[in-house]
Amino acid sequence: MATFKKAVEGALPAFPPAIGRTARWLKHFGVQNSILLAVLALVTIPALTNPSFTTEANLVGLLQASAVLTTVTMGEAMVMLVAGIDLAVGAAVALGSTILALTIAAGHPLLVGVVASVVVVGLCGFVSGLVVAKLKLPSFIVTFGMLGVEEGIALVISGGNRISLPFSSNLPSLMYSGVGDIPYAFCLSLVLLAAGSFFLRYIRTGRRMYATGSNLDAARVSGVRIDRVIITAFVLSSVFAALGGVIYTSRIISGDPVGDLTLNLQAIAAGVIGGVSLFGGRGTLRGAFLGAIAYTLIINVLNLYGVNPNVAELVSGVIIIGAAYAS
Amino acid sequence: METETTAETESAAARDTTWGLSLIGGAVRQYRIWLILLLLMLIATIASSGNFIHLSNLINDLFIAAPLGIAAIGETLVILTGGIDLSVASVWILASVVAGTAANQGVSPLLALLFALLIGALAGAINGLVVIFLKVSPLIVTLGMLVMAEGAARIYTNNNPILSLPSDFQALGTTSVGPVPVQVIVWVAMVALMGGIIARSVLGKTIYAVGGNPTASRYFGLPVAASLVTVYCLSGVFAALAGTLQSAYLNIALPNADLTTLFDVIAGVVIGGASLFGGEGKLVNTMGGVLVVVVIENTLRIVGVSQLIFQAVVGLIIVGAVYLNVGLRGKAHDRVRQKGI
Numbered sequence: 001m002a003t004f005k006k007a008v009e010g011a012l013p014a015f016p017p018a019i020g021r022t023a024r025w026l027k028h029f030g031v032q033n034s035i036l037l038a039v040l041a042l043v044t045i046p047a048l049t050n051p052s053f054t055t056e057a058n059l060v061g062l063l064q065a066s067a068v069l070t071t072v073t074m075g076e077a078m079v080m081l082v083a084g085i086d087l088a089v090g091a092a093v094a095l096g097s098t099i100l101a102l103t104i105a106a107g108h109p110l111l112v113g114v115v116a117s118v119v120v121v122g123l124c125g126f127v128s129g130l131v132v133a134k135l136k137l138p139s140f141i142v143t144f145g146m147l148g149v150e151e152g153i154a155l156v157i158s159g160g161n162r163i164s165l166p167f168s169s170n171l172p173s174l175m176y177s178g179v180g181d182i183p184y185a186f187c188l189s190l191v192l193l194a195a196g197s198f199f200l201r202y203i204r205t206g207r208r209m210y211a212t213g214s215n216l217d218a219a220r221v222s223g224v225r226i227d228r229v230i231i232t233a234f235v236l237s238s239v240f241a242a243l244g245g246v247i248y249t250s251r252i253i254s255g256d257p258v259g260d261l262t263l264n265l266q267a268i269a270a271g272v273i274g275g276v277s278l279f280g281g282r283g284t285l286r287g288a289f290l291g292a293i294a295y296t297l298i299i300n301v302l303n304l305y306g307v308n309p310n311v312a313e314l315v316s317g318v319i320i321i322g323a324a325y326a327s
Numbered sequence: 328m329e330t331e332t333t334a335e336t337e338s339a340a341a342r343d344t345t346w347g348l349s350l351i352g353g354a355v356r357q358y359r360i361w362l363i364l365l366l367l368m369l370i371a372t373i374a375s376s377g378n379f380i381h382l383s384n385l386i387n388d389l390f391i392a393a394p395l396g397i398a399a400i401g402e403t404l405v406i407l408t409g410g411i412d413l414s415v416a417s418v419w420i421l422a423s424v425v426a427g428t429a430a431n432q433g434v435s436p437l438l439a440l441l442f443a444l445l446i447g448a449l450a451g452a453i454n455g456l457v458v459i460f461l462k463v464s465p466l467i468v469t470l471g472m473l474v475m476a477e478g479a480a481r482i483y484t485n486n487n488p489i490l491s492l493p494s495d496f497q498a499l500g501t502t503s504v505g506p507v508p509v510q511v512i513v514w515v516a517m518v519a520l521m522g523g524i525i526a527r528s529v530l531g532k533t534i535y536a537v538g539g540n541p542t543a544s545r546y547f548g549l550p551v552a553a554s555l556v557t558v559y560c561l562s563g564v565f566a567a568l569a570g571t572l573q574s575a576y577l578n579i580a581l582p583n584a585d586l587t588t589l590f591d592v593i594a595g596v597v598i599g600g601a602s603l604f605g606g607e608g609k610l611v612n613t614m615g616g617v618l619v620v621v622v623i624e625n626t627l628r629i630v631g632v633s634q635l636i637f638q639a640v641v642g643l644i645i646v647g648a649v650y651l652n653v654g655l656r657g658k659a660h661d662r663v664r665q666k667g668i
Contacts, residue, residue: 085466131646138603140411140466141649144590145642152639261586265470278464310481317475321457324467 036287039273039294039323046301053304060181066296067175067185067247068093069266070289073274074189074196075240076267077288081200082233083213083280084132084139087264088124089241091150094259096121096245098154100171101163101255110171118242124150125238129231139234147261154257163255174250185247189289192240196285205232213280269320270295278324295319360599360615367619371626378629386506390576392621393510394419394569395588396614399595400521401451401562403613406596408555409538409605410458410465412562414472416589418450419570420581421480426571427489427580430496436575439496443571444564450476451563455556465559473584480582489580500575510572514614517565522610530554538605587638590645595620598648619648 030037047053072089079086096117103113128146132139165171178184200206205228211219212229220226249255268278274291276283298319302312355362371379378384398415405412422443429439450472457468502509525531533554536544545551574580599616601608623644624637632640 135650137646137649141597141603142646144593145646148590148638148640148642150639152636152642156633156636262474265474268467268470272467278467308482310478310486313478313481314475317471317473317478319471320474321461321463321468321471324463324471325457325461 092241096242129234401565417476422567423574447567455559
């Protein structure tokens with residue numbers, strides 16, 4: 001299972017203490033993130049040899065395209081850390097987007113819309129987490145059900161139609177303007193990365209997510225409130241998805257009740273590429289973030305070379321399996 | 328023969344108290360899904376002011392249920408081993424476009440069907456081999472296959488739907504013997520066949536054993552690897568059969584995977600009482616589970632539940648059904664064995 005990593009580790013020379021800690025740290029880093037680095041290496045060569053890749057337009061487009069996926073993947077990674085799976089993220093993004101657009105179109109300020117969408121979607125995540133933790137149903141089934149519920153809500157409140165943002169709204173600037181060339185949306189994603197990583201490392205509930213995911217029973221017996229941890233994971237996943245919905249809305253300048261239902265597959269794939277294990281307890285948000293970037297890169301490179309989008313779909317399936325195998 | 332201590336007998340009795348200790352109680356408990364189905368049909372009849380119970384509606388439901396049920400046979404086998412097959416939805420459509428294209432090019436219906444089944448077997452075999460030899464979780468593997476098979480279908484048809492099929496091909500899906508669709512006969516026959524094989528063969532014993540305890544099964548000498556590959560392969564074949572029959576009936580073959588189909592199939596298996604952790608479940612009860620799903624959806628449609636909240640309601644009902652099933656079996660023992668939530 002960790003054969004790829006072991007192979008990489010075996011191939012590199014063992015650094016004796018004489019060489020120094022930096023060298024050994026680098027080797028450790030390389031081994032731990034070997035999948036990610038392999039993917040990046042795979043992508044860099046065709047990328048750099050294609051002149052269209054290094055254009056400003058393409059690079060900015062890349063950052064714009066990855067903003068939604070990075071946010072959503074980080075949320076999904078939280079649930080993966082507690083050995084669960086959140087299949088509802090695609091619908092959560094759609095629901096968040098719809099609520100935001102409706103609120104703005106009704107004349108309320110942007111902030112009110114964001115809060116409304118985060119609260120509602122977060123509530124759905126709370127319910128999912130509650131059912132998984134208290135009723136002990138498999139997260140796969142519960143979030144499958146929640147997917148339907150969130151889709152349904154989004155369709156009902158929007159009447160099945162996209163909701164255009166009014167011209168006066170400054171939401172589109174989230175995506176289409178930024179710090180120099182870096183879209184604000186991408187910066188938001190970076191901020192979420194920092195906040196999330198802080199949470200996982202320094203906040204008790206965050207640290208306990210790793211324990212819960214690695215060994216549920218041991219964690220429970222050690223006094224970890226696993227119910228609270230699990231619910232938090234699902235709520236955070238939904239909150240991140242809602243924020244992803246905000247970014248998505250700014251990208252398409254409207255609220256979309258249908259959304260992209262393949263987002264959850266992409267998020268899981270990106271998480272796995274980044275080293276987050278579906279079995280729980282392993283992985284970092286940084287890995288999830290980079291995994292999403294890597295995934296976006298792959299699609300971008302495939303597009304650049306004019307590969308049929310259907311083939312790209314095939315490739316992403318292979319990637320999912322390949323990344324899971326290598327981890 | 329072992330002698331049970333008084334304490335064991337008493338706790339066994341306590342556990343069985345809900346349904347009674349008698350033989351009938353045991354049978355009722357095992358096949359409770361059929362009682363639930365009857366109850367639902369009663370509710371459906373009342374709620375629809377009698378419209379549900381019309382022969383034409385029931386036959387229509389059978390035409391919808393048969394492909395789902397056939398795919399559910401394969402899915403049950405996979406779930407019994409403690410795995411899952413998410414690729415059903417796209418193997419379904421991949422098979423249907425392959426068969427449809429072949430049929431439109433003049434290939435005889437049965438031969439086209441054979442092509443479809445071969446594709447299903449191939450996809451399933453790949454799933455099984457990756458699960459066993461690359462040791463990747465079935466969730467991921469079949470997720471990947473779900474995406475790949477749909478991509479393959481789109482490439483194969485160049486993203487164009489197949490909007491008409493020759494009439495002899497359509498006959499595969501539309502013929503009935505009297506009021507009973509041939510699809511249903513095929514469904515029942517497959518359940519009987521697979522049920523018989525499972526009950527009598529090493530494959531069957533291995534499937535249940537692997538679901539219960541994979542490591543112990545291997546130590547026992549059971550052919551775990553071969554059985555798992557076979558099971559995934561069968562799941563692909565049944566999904567292909569289902570997809571082909573459905574597209575023959577509907578006279579259309581689309582290269583887009585329908586996740587509702589996947590949802591309905593898995594829901595049918597789970598509502599029929601199979602444990603998602605493996606080792607428990609009966610093929611016959613999956614039949615009941617699929618019929619329950621179809622009856623629920625049909626009732627909602629007749630009653631006029633808005634298309635928009637349809638999936639939400641179905642989702643809620645499915646979660647409720649899983650909860651009831653887990654609850655009636657006993658929660659503690661499921662929690663102990665699972666890895667992950």
